[in-house]
Amino acid sequence: MALEKRDFDAVVVGSGPNGLAAAIALQEQGLSVLLLESKDTIGGGLRTKELTLPGFHHDVCSAIHPLAESPYFKTLPLAQHGLEYIYPPVAAAHPFDGGTAAALMHSLPETALHLGKDKKAYEQLMTALVKDWPSLAPTVLGPLQFPKDPVAMAKFGIKAMAPATTLADLVFTTKKARGLWAGMAAHSIQPLSNMATSAIGLVLLAQAHLHGWPLPKGGSQSIANALAAYFTSLGGKIETNVHVRSLQQLPSSHAVLLDVTPKQLLEIAGQPFSSVYQWQLKRYRYGMGVFKIDWALDGPVPFTAPECRQAGTVHLGNTLEEIAQAEKLTAQGQHPEKPFVLMAQQSVFDPSRAPEGKHTAWAYCHVPNGSTQDMTQAIENQMERFAPGFKDLVLARHTMNTHQMEAYNPNYIGGDINGGIIDLGQLFTRPALRASPYRTSAKGIYLCSSSTPPGGGVHGMCGYHAADRALKDIFKLKAKPLS
Known part of the structure; x- marks a missing residue:
């Protein structure tokens, strides 16, 4: 039996990598799909802006993309829509006190x-x-x-x-x-x-x-732009500046897929849900948050270890024991004096990120969920520890605490960039224990965010699997097979 005519076959709310992936997977099967975004640009965690000084282009959220060659993204012709990846010679480096470092190479x-x-x-x-x-x-x-x-x-x-x-x-x-x-x-x-x-x-x-840890030329926004360009080339429609607070705002459709976490899901679409499903969503657990810094620099980061100067990503934390202790304290609600810092230096490999002779750098450390403590000094002390002279290069900085992260992207509840802690209890059963984690308890409403398996990261797999579930349930179709 043919489905009755509606404004769209499917509406996707949220244009992060998973929302974009879900919209594409649906549109690829010949459906009519509308993608809605609350901000003036698409992308979610895939945005690049001049956060510090003119000409310095910073990745607001995600920066390096180890999962860019995910099983679904590999099937998409993103290079034909302007996406170009750069592969640093060292994927990630890990410096130690004394000037040595371990290096993760492609080989x-x-x-x-x-x-x-x-x-x-x-x-x-x-x-x-x-x-x-x-x-x-x-x-x-x-x-x-x-x-x-x-x-x-x-x-x-x-x-x-x-x-x-x-x-x-x-x-x-x-x-x-x-x-x-x-x-x-x-x-x-x-x-x-x-x-x-x-x-x-x-x-x-x-x-x-297998693939390296690439960074997109021009910034992470390039990934979102390529996904959006492919989606619209298939006939998909995108509307920005649409803040969805209720399902009643949406045009009629057979399926709604939401790239949100359980907290927003309950606010937007909770009324039709069963009491058991609502109870499960309310019990969903969020993890540690992040405090992030972007720097405009007068030169490249002067790491002591040469491996670090050739790495797209640098992990600052010294020994396993020191990192484990810092993460343990953070999970207990404390702010370690020497936090584990994840740092990226995109402009070393992508000159388009900064004016000639200048550089950008990106870093964050983990903090307790909802923390408002300023971790600038602690992070910059860790940078100086392994790159003496770093502080002298800082021309400007832009910081974001957990509240500012959540205000920027509502999916980052309390600064949690993974859409919920990915521990053993929420590895495969996120956000609830169900036959399909992408189905809600209401017919035609699906969750396609990183609060579903496999969780955080720029890979689009949550969106792909949610779309595949909706295609099977509602349209008696299947998403195209993974490569």
């Missing part, structure tokens, strides 16, 4: 070689995963499902479910390898003693060896 053997006594241990940890990852990725980066390769998935799962500190103790002995590993696992934004923190570290390492 697995080269990375292992520089880890000294842990060379063999690193190869044993990563070789099989790098080989298996292309077949594992669609399963890992999706809802809980039976894997296509159960043996490979079991091998990955045994390591991935371990706390990062436990895996480090079992596998590595050197300061270099343990520190490098801690920096990767700390992207999970939770104590490294938590179960499943190893999963994040393993995925990031595998991506580096």
Whole structure:
């Protein structure tokens, strides 16, 4: 039976990477799709602006994109719509006191070689995963499902479910390898003693060896622009400056997909939901927040370790023990004097980011959810620790605490950039325990944000899977297969 005529087949609310991915996946199947964005530009966490001084282009939220080659984004002709990636020679560097550093290279053997006594241990940890990852990725980066390769998935799962500190103790002995590993696992934004923190570290390492950690030429806005251009080339429609507060604002459609977290979902569409589903959404847990700084600089960051000067991303935290302690204290509501800092230096590889001879830098540290404490001095002290003379180069800075992050992007509840903590309790069952995490309890309403599996990151997989669910449920269609 044909569906009755409505204004659109589907409406997508929110134009972050997942909202864009969902809109594209629906439009690719010949549906009529409207994408709504509350701000004057599309992008969500994919925006680039002159935050400090004229001519200095800063990524407001996401900057480096290890998951840019996700199973869904790989299927899209984004290069034809202006997207160009730059691959720094070193994906990520991890400096230590004394001027040495560990380096994550595109080459697995080269990375292992520089880890000294842990060379063999690193190869044993990563070789099989790098080989298996292309077949594992669609399963890992999706809802809980039976894997296509159960043996490979079991091998990955045994390591991935371990706390990062436990895996480090079992596998590595050197300061270099343990520190490098801690920096990767700390992207999970939770104590490294938590179960499943190893999963994040393993995925990031595998991506580096398969694809590198690229940055988009011109800024992260370029990714959003390319996704939007492809969407509209298919016939999709985008409207900006539309702040959706209620479903009643929307034109008629057969399906509504919302790129929001459970808090906004309840505010916008909660009334039709069952009491059990509402109860589950209200119990959803958000994780630590971030305090972010963007700098306009008079020159490149003067890192002591040469590996850091060639890296797109630099993890500042010294040893595994120091990083683990900082993340533990932050999770307990404290502000460490020496926080773990994630730093990116895009202008070293992309001259379009700053005036000639000048540079930009981007960094954040984890803070308690909702914190308003100014972490500028703590972050800049960590920069100076590994790059003496850094403070003398600062021409201007722009900071954002957790409240300002949430005001900028309402999905960052309390500064949580992952759309909810990705711990063992919310790894596959986010935001609620259901047959499909993308379905709400109301027919035709779906959640497509990072509050669904696989969680945070610029990969579009939450949007793709939500669209696939809506296509099957409402339109008796399927999203195009993943590569």
